[in-house]
Amino acid sequence: MSDKNEIICISCPIGCRLQVTKLSEEAVKVEGNRCNRGEAYGREETLRPKRTVTACVRTNSRKIAYAPVKTDKPLLKEYINELLKILYTLDIEVPLRRGEILIHNFKGLDVDVVFTRTVPG
Amino acid sequence: MKTNVYDAVVIGGGAAGMACACEMDSSGLKVAIVEREETLGGILLQCIHNGFGLHRFKEELTGPEYAERYIEKVENTSLDVFLSTTVVNIANEGEGYCVTGYSGSEGVLLFKTEAVVLAMGCRERNRGNIGIPGTRPSGILTAGLAQRLINMDGLVPGRRIVIAGSGDIGLIMARRLTWTGCEVLGVVEILPYASGITRNIVQCLKDFDIPLYLSHIISRIEGKDRVESVQVTPLQDGKPDISGSFPLECDTILLSVGLIPENELSRKASVKINHETGGAYVDAHYMTSQKGIFACGNVLHVHDIVDFVSEESVTCGRYVHQYVKHSLLDAAQYNVTPGANVKYVIPNSFIREAGRKFYLRSLIVKNDAELKVMLGEQTIIKKKLRHVQPSEMISFVLDNEAFPASLPIGDRMALEVSIH
Ligand SMILES: Cc1cc2nc3c(=O)[nH]c(=O)nc-3n(C[C@H](O)[C@H](O)[C@H](O)COP(=O)(O)OP(=O)(O)OC[C@H]3O[C@@H](n4cnc5c(N)ncnc54)[C@H](O)[C@@H]3O)c2cc1C
Ligand code: SF4
Numbered sequence: 001m002s003d004k005n006e007i008i009c010i011s012c013p014i015g016c017r018l019q020v021t022k023l024s025e026e027a028v029k030v031e032g033n034r035c036n037r038g039e040a041y042g043r044e045e046t047l048r049p050k051r052t053v054t055a056c057v058r059t060n061s062r063k064i065a066y067a068p069v070k071t072d073k074p075l076l077k078e079y080i081n082e083l084l085k086i087l088y089t090l091d092i093e094v095p096l097r098r099g100e101i102l103i104h105n106f107k108g109l110d111v112d113v114v115f116t117r118t119v120p121g
Numbered sequence: 122m123k124t125n126v127y128d129a130v131v132i133g134g135g136a137a138g139m140a141c142a143c144e145m146d147s148s149g150l151k152v153a154i155v156e157r158e159e160t161l162g163g164i165l166l167q168c169i170h171n172g173f174g175l176h177r178f179k180e181e182l183t184g185p186e187y188a189e190r191y192i193e194k195v196e197n198t199s200l201d202v203f204l205s206t207t208v209v210n211i212a213n214e215g216e217g218y219c220v221t222g223y224s225g226s227e228g229v230l231l232f233k234t235e236a237v238v239l240a241m242g243c244r245e246r247n248r249g250n251i252g253i254p255g256t257r258p259s260g261i262l263t264a265g266l267a268q269r270l271i272n273m274d275g276l277v278p279g280r281r282i283v284i285a286g287s288g289d290i291g292l293i294m295a296r297r298l299t300w301t302g303c304e305v306l307g308v309v310e311i312l313p314y315a316s317g318i319t320r321n322i323v324q325c326l327k328d329f330d331i332p333l334y335l336s337h338i339i340s341r342i343e344g345k346d347r348v349e350s351v352q353v354t355p356l357q358d359g360k361p362d363i364s365g366s367f368p369l370e371c372d373t374i375l376l377s378v379g380l381i382p383e384n385e386l387s388r389k390a391s392v393k394i395n396h397e398t399g400g401a402y403v404d405a406h407y408m409t410s411q412k413g414i415f416a417c418g419n420v421l422h423v424h425d426i427v428d429f430v431s432e433e434s435v436t437c438g439r440y441v442h443q444y445v446k447h448s449l450l451d452a453a454q455y456n457v458t459p460g461a462n463v464k465y466v467i468p469n470s471f472i473r474e475a476g477r478k479f480y481l482r483s484l485i486v487k488n489d490a491e492l493k494v495m496l497g498e499q500t501i502i503k504k505k506l507r508h509v510q511p512s513e514m515i516s517f518v519l520d521n522e523a524f525p526a527s528l529p530i531g532d533r534m535a536l537e538v539s540i541h
Contacts, residue, residue: 008323014488014508015319051324054169054183055300056272063159066275068169068185077328084300098189116169117185 011037018042050074061094068116095121129236135163137418138240139191140431144438146198153201162188167269176428211390239416243380255342264290264377279373284308287315291377296325307332397465398422405472406440460539477519483509495537
């Protein structure tokens, strides 16, 4: 198996253009990186791309109508839309505190969704 | 009318105002923060994405999280906080200043104070500042306003969006809108390179296959009541090449074409403004051309990283304290001037004192660049920079050792900062 893909390393501002070849489900070859961080980035970004998701959920507070939330760790990209869909249907009762967990261990992926702002009652 | 008396009044309760005020409170000054909005926090509250605080807290926080850490700090001080109060005037009274605030519930409030700190942040450039020809339908707004509407009020500005300008706010909004179910048709950038950081290009555009049209302009806006389409035109040797034009059908245009320090109030108070930064000229103590008026944060120069805002504002607070206590180092100040490839350097003067920090912006994009600091004819600092670009602020510290044993005196002596 071999697909060569060009991706930009974002581990530092230089932004090396990496050529990543997927060798198997677990192995890649990374070229074009100036340092080791680029290799690690190229591997993760090719095999298990993840993103931290941030969004807002509706609350019943009159002052702060939408409360911001985030995943406490980056989430596998393929699950992002599913998570967003759930978040947009929620109605949250205030008060709530920054750091409080909204969704625990989403889909068993070891990722929590937490509030990032305190909303008084 | 109530008059309050303070050592220092801070105008604006964003990242800059809070950090500066906390520093002054901890050194024993009597300080008030006056903030126009209902809560402290400033622009951070609408920046729900993460990427804040890596330098200062060694973790990646969202804007509201960063803000709340400071709000909690403020709550544990003896600072007086006046919310929903807009400052409308700063009057010089010889011995200090009289700051006029207006609050919907309290009416006019007067603050007598020895020192004033400008911390009003910045505002966005809008269509008037860039001039796109065509009709004037609704559906055109700045990216920051869209961010506020969607993140704080839950209002989605449109369905099919074109973004003008590749600043970070626009890029972040491209992702936010896509995640909300909108279609972002493209980002149109007049320059040959993006003005936002690479991470945002990757995570906000490439992730969703949103095209980035570099060296392109929006040459026309069509639509009667609401935006219906825009005409996008490539630039050939800096001139629009009409033959390459194509339309994008959209109902909304977000402008992400830069920020300007919010200095109406400063101008009214006769503070001298630097046209390179859009903010005040400040001396080595962050004092503006008006004795006793200081400035820090985005009102001084637009920052991309909030950590630097907090840091700069703490430094500013320290000098305000010295000013009020009459202990400011009274030594000759030398000019700091931008040399080759440097847009500006803040502060605009320096004084011989340990650990002076400077912030600057590059005019060029380059890997393996070199920062050079000259004092008169002498090179006193050479520093390797892995990568420079206009959108990323650069900083350096001037240590005492860097100076020649005796500083020549003379008004033509200047520190020149350049990038090669
Ligand atoms: C949209 C956006 C996205 C950003 N993203 C990032 C990021 O990802 N990572 C990062 O590290 N940094 C980011 N930054 C930069 C950083 O967050 C800001 O530079 C910083 O928060 C600015 O703080 P400030 O206090 O100078 O200004 P502000 O937060 O704007 O605070 C100014 C305050 O002054 C008040 N005010 C203004 N005029 C008056 C008046 N006349 N009377 C009373 N009050 C007044 C305003 O209401 C406001 O609360 C971003 C900035 C913006 C604008
Ligand atoms: S490979 Fe190394 S040098 Fe290149 S962008 Fe990534 S972290 Fe930076």
